Structure formats: C-alpha cells, structure tokens
Amino acid sequence: MRRTGSGRVGLLVALLVVLVASMSLGSVFAASGDYPTKPIQVVVGWGAGGITDRSARGVAPVAEKFLGQPWVVTNMPGAAGAIGAAHVLRQNPDGYTLLFGSETMSIWQLMGLSEYSYKDFEPIMLCTQGVPAIAVNASRPWRTVQEFVEYAKANPRKIKLGIAGPATTGAVAAAILHKCLGTELSNIAFEGGGPAVTAALGGHVDVVMENLPDVVEHHKAGKLRILAIFDNERMETLPDVPALGEIYAGTRNYLPYGPYFGLFAPKGVPAAVVSTLTDAMKKTVADPRWQQYVRDGYFRSLALSGEEARKYLDEWTAQTAWLIYDLGVAKKSPEELGIPKP
C-alpha cells in the first residue's frame, strides 16, 4: 500500500464534504426557459418511514416520468409537519420547492402548532385518502363492531385506545364514534402509529384505529381483529370487513373519514407552473403503476385538483376541526379561525 501524505487525506476528506454538501443543497444553477429545468425539492414534514413519507416516495418515480425532472424528497420532521411547511413557504415561490402534505395541515392552527394552514398552499393534486379501521387485540372478547360499541357504552373509559399522538387519525376516529354512538374510550398517545399498533399486538392497549396498511397484515395473521372500517362502503380488497356506515346509519355523514395525502405548492407560484404540475400529476394518478400502489396500500384514490380539491379540503377541515374541538385538545376554537360549523 502506498503511503499517502496527511495533506492528501485532508484534501480527500474536504472533497468528500463538498460532495455531500452539494448533494444536499441540490443544483444551484439559475433556472431559465420552461419549467421545470432542474430537480424539484419535495418536502415531507415527517420522518422517513411514516405513511406520508411512504406516499411521497411512492408517487415520486411515477411523477418524475411525467414532469421530466427528478423529485428530491426531503424530510423535515417536527411539529406535526408544520416545520417542513414553514420551510416551503419561506422559499421563493418558483415551483422548485413543493410540499407533500397530509391532513395535519388542516389542524395546525387549531392545535397552536403554526400560524399557517392548508389555505397558504395551492393544492396541486390530492392523491389518496387513508382508510382507518377499528382493530382490536385478537384475545379481546368483541367479535363484531356492535359488541365493541355496546361494551364501550356500558363501561365508559374502560377500553384503552392507542393513538399515534394528540389529535391524530385515531383520536378523530374515536371522536366520530363518541359523537354518533356515545362510546367512551380512554386515549393513550404513543409516538406515532407504529408503536401504537405494536402496543395493541402486545395487548398493552385494547384497540387502535389506524390506517389499514398498518393493521391489515396483523388482521390476516390473526393477531388483531378488524371490526370495521371508517367508510360507507367496503374495500374491494377486504370484502369481509364491514363498513361502519352500513351498520350505523348515524355515522354516514361523517364518513368516509381518513387522512388525505397530496402535493401542494406555496401560494404565489406562477399560474403556468401550477398548470404544468397539475397536468403531470393528473397523468400520474391515472398511471397503472400508481393505481397498483394505491390498491396494495389499501388507500382510497382521491385524484382531486383545483377547485374540487379546495372544496374537499374546506369540508374535511370544518368537520374534523369541530370534532377535535369537542375532544377538548384544541388550543384555539375553530370559530376564531373562521372555520364554519359543518
């Protein structure tokens, strides 16, 4: 082995650093001509491995094909996604920094996490909606959703529900049950959906109400039992699991309930950029590879853009904000934020 002088080593290390730095900073060349002419940074306000991150990285390869430029998916976790969103809003709105957002955008203000909300963004494409399910530990006695509901009504706060955090999907799902059917559970917050499901597997909590992909394998393996999904119709891929809306007509107005996932651009992005992005995303959600991903991931496809997307977001927010407010965990009232009662 040849001896390298210490100077060479230093130089190599310095080169390595420059390389790494340039990777994370992306291209610094000024753009000119037609959008997009350089890679697009897509910010995810959550850590790697979560459902939002998985959705963003699942869309990326398909969307890149139609946009002609790579997506650089960047995780900026913290404050339920608000930190990543704040970063996107601080950038120059040129369409090269976008947000792959999820349903928490609707409730940041309510929870006092941020002064921003989904209204500061232009929805390019709402891709999917998650489908939460009531999944109980298999050793628990409830075989049907009716038995579960009756028990929860007769024994208030006896059933322990594992949720992914305050005001997350599971908490809102439980609030829907509470409002429509009068059930009372006691919520135990974990650090995300994964740990909550694990606790249900181990029998440390009785039930979770997380998205299907997080519980469906355990249901098939007989470790958890899915009693119902938060929807009015059954899933094609899970025909033997009842939908809550078929059993309890009183819940139909609140269903289908679930977190949304989609691509957002900050307000102030040129109209031409929005239309380029929207066209590409329309092709993306129609792509068979993406539809396969949606099916395999037990999502509902939304495929909403423009005016439809805005309407969906307003309705979703109004409904959920008031539910969370009634839960008593909100830091502000929806009224003062100008969110109408549904």
Next chain:
Amino acid sequence: MAVGSLLAKAILILVSPRMLFLVVAGVAAGIVVGALPGLSVTMAVALLTSLTFGWDIQSALVLMISIWVGGCYGGSKSAVLLNIPGAPAAVATGFDGYPLARLGEAAFGMGVATVASCLGGLFGTGVLAVAAPAIAEIGLKFGPPEYFLLVMWGLTTVGSLSAKSLSKGLLSACLGLAVSMVGLDTMYGTGRFTFGSIELAGGIHFVPALIGVFGLSEVLLHLEKRRVKTVAERIGADTFKRYLSAFAKHVPLTLRCAVIGTIIGAIPGIGGEIASLVAYDHAKRTVKRPTRQFGEGAYEGVLAPETANNAAIGGALIPLLTLGVPGDAVTAVILGVLYIHGIRPGPLVFNQDRLFFAVIVLVCALAHIVMLWLGFAGNRWLARVVTVPLPVLMPIVVLLSVVGSFAVQNRIFDVYLMVAFGLAGYLLKKADFPVGPVILGVILGPMADGELRRTLALYEGDVLRAFVTRPISLVLAVLVGFTVLSQSETAKAIVLRFRLGFSGRPARPG
C-alpha cells in the same frame, strides 16, 4: 422445504456478480454514511425507496441491509478518530475509543470495533435464523412500564461515565434531560419551553446536541492549546495476533454483549443506542482487570458497545420479519420499501415464504463478512487522520459538524443549536463535568417521559401494579434497583464485610 435446499436456493440468488457488487457497494456506502455524523442510515435507505422502485425486491433488500450493516459499524470510525460519534449507537464507543486513539492506538481501536461489530452482527444473524419467532413473542410483551424501566437502566450508565464525581455526572445527565423536554409533549401536544417559536416546538434533535457537545467542544478546547500538533503521533500496530489475544481473553464478555444487543434490538422501538450503552456499562462492571482504566482507553470499552450495536441489527429484523412490526427508524423505512414492492412482512409471509427469509439472513451474514474485509482495508489508511496536523484537521471537523447537524433534518436552526451545544460542552469540559451523560439525557429523556406517562395513564396511576406485578417489569425493576444500589459505598462495604465473614473473621452486624 428442507433447510438444505432452501439454503442452496438462497445462495444461488446471492452468488451473482450483480448481488455481490450490491453487497460490497452497500457496505462501503454504509460505512461512509455511518462515519459522517448527521448522515444517517435511515436517510440513505429512504433515498433507496424511490431509486429501487423498478428493481426486483431481492436486489433492493440486499442493498438496504448492506447499507444498514455498514452504517451501524461506520459510526465507530469517527467516534474513535475524532470523538464525534457518527451515529447514536456509537456514542459509547467514543468513551474509550478516542482515548485509545490519543494514546497512539487508533488503528487497533478501530480494528477492535471492526472485529467486535462483525462477531456481534453474526451472532445476531444466527439468533434471527434459529429463534426468531420465540424472541419476537418476548419482544411484544414489553409495554410502557417495561420500556420505561429499560430507559432507566440505560440511564444508570451515568455512574459508569462519571469517573471523577458522581454528582457532576448526575448534574450533566439532568441537564440533558432538561434539554430533551423542549418541544411538544407526546400526550397532549402541549408546547414546553418553546417560547412561541415553531423551531423550538419541533424539539431539540439529539444529533446537533451530540455533534456540538462531542465535536465542536473538542475543537474549542484545542484552540486554547498552542502546542498540540496532532491528536496522536502514531497510529499503532494492528496485527492479527493482537486481535486474537484481545478477543480470546474476552470470549464470555463478547458473547454476553452480543446477547444483550440481540435481545434489546428485538424489542420494538428500542435499538442499538440503548443496547450499546447497557453493554458498555456491563463491561465496566464485569471486567475485573481491564487493560487500562475504563474511560482512559480500555479496548474492552470499545469491544462491548460495538458487539452490541451490530448484534442489534439481527435483533431488530426479528420483529420486522416475524410480525411486520418495525423495530426502529431504519426498519420502518425498510418496511415502506417492502410495501412498495407489494410485500407486507408478517407471520404469513414468514411462514409461507421461507426463501425470502433465508435470503435476508444470508445477506446479513455476508454483509458482515464484507464489512470485516472493507473495514480492515480502510482502517490503516483512515487511522492516519489522527496524525493530520490539527490546524488542518480542526477546520474540517467544524465543516463536518455544520454539514452534519444541518443534514439530519435539513434545518439551519439545528446548526445554531449545534454551536450552542458546542459552547456548552466546552464550558462543561473546562469545569470537569463529563459530557457523556448530557447526551444520554438528550437521547433517553423523551422516551423516559413518554413511557412513564403512558404507564400512568394505562394503570390509572397505580405504579405498584405497573412495575411490580408484571414479571418482566419486576425483573427490570430489580435490575435497575440493583444497578443503582450496587454502586453505593454502603453496598460495597456490606459486600466487603460479607467476604471477610467467609474468611473466618467474625462479621460484625452492620
């Protein structure tokens, strides 16, 4: 299917130029990612999610696991050479690794880490291959009370890290715990010490803290001294004979640390960080006559945590493959990649698709062998870093610290935090406070807080029922109690008297 034909099939899949290239490239990339603080294996594997979209699942798996193996071991490099752990699981490695380097034993220190990582990793893989379902069931039995006690057990390591004064060590740990409370609480989302700033609401990530307290503070200390030219004059000999004698002497210790790593790794949500701390603590307690005092360059203090953190890989794969439960951040991302490829690991896949499982076990073993080879090839060359003149090395460390703290969450705020922690670490070191416990507090604080509050919520405040009536928590509670009490002077005096009593002298009642 018979085990023999299964293995043959798995080997056939792996023995192709493409797969072998992926293993070597993956391990090499992993070592680089692991050695650079702020670049994490989680991030590297997340990048592969989109990259491997069009690949077959086996290639994607091979690459991910190889990167993970390399990354888990790579963290020891920077810990030994610069006292900046490249990954949280390497924090304990630096306690004795860096003193070793300063004594002119950098190559040997990194070599011990290499051999230990390989042995630990192979042990963990072996356990994964033969006892996965049984261990997975044990892992599920851990609920919030057990997690809380485990974290407490990790925190008792403070005693081992405070060589000079226990009270100073405890103060440092409390400082870390206090810092870790900043941000939104997990139960209600209430802001703590956020002062209305969204940046602080995001919490204080441990990586900027780690880089500042260990790395930048070291640079500041060197700024004061005028005479020092390099970290060490020599890199030391690293001959095969030395490793053989070093490990031959500690076969039982290596085995025990590998068991610790595998078991702790198999508990969902707890990974190499706690495993390596507990192993270091265990080594310090059980090794009667270390080569040097722990904390001053005992190679046993490198052997123990490095064995444990790679053993934790095999451990973390156990719940992932048998139950479909991600054990830590890396396995959560791997799970995501498997989803994209249409595979949803769990009991069904585990029982039906044995080939898939066999391939993973083999890749894990192969990657550790490749890691041994790459590690040794690079060690002699890398060890020269300690002989680089400080005026050249220190600016590079600063640069690495800035890039590393930024890269972890892509937040410039984290760079400011890193600088603040660097100053704090400098002051602590000046005042002779150990800085290890600070990081311990920052890493373990949020878990301790969340798990304790979950325990109280689940058991409606009945602490006795939570911690004493459940078998695992009882054992853990006794362990924690024993660990704390056995360090006290009173306990030592009692043991001494007990022994004197056996040697024929009348034991006075005390």
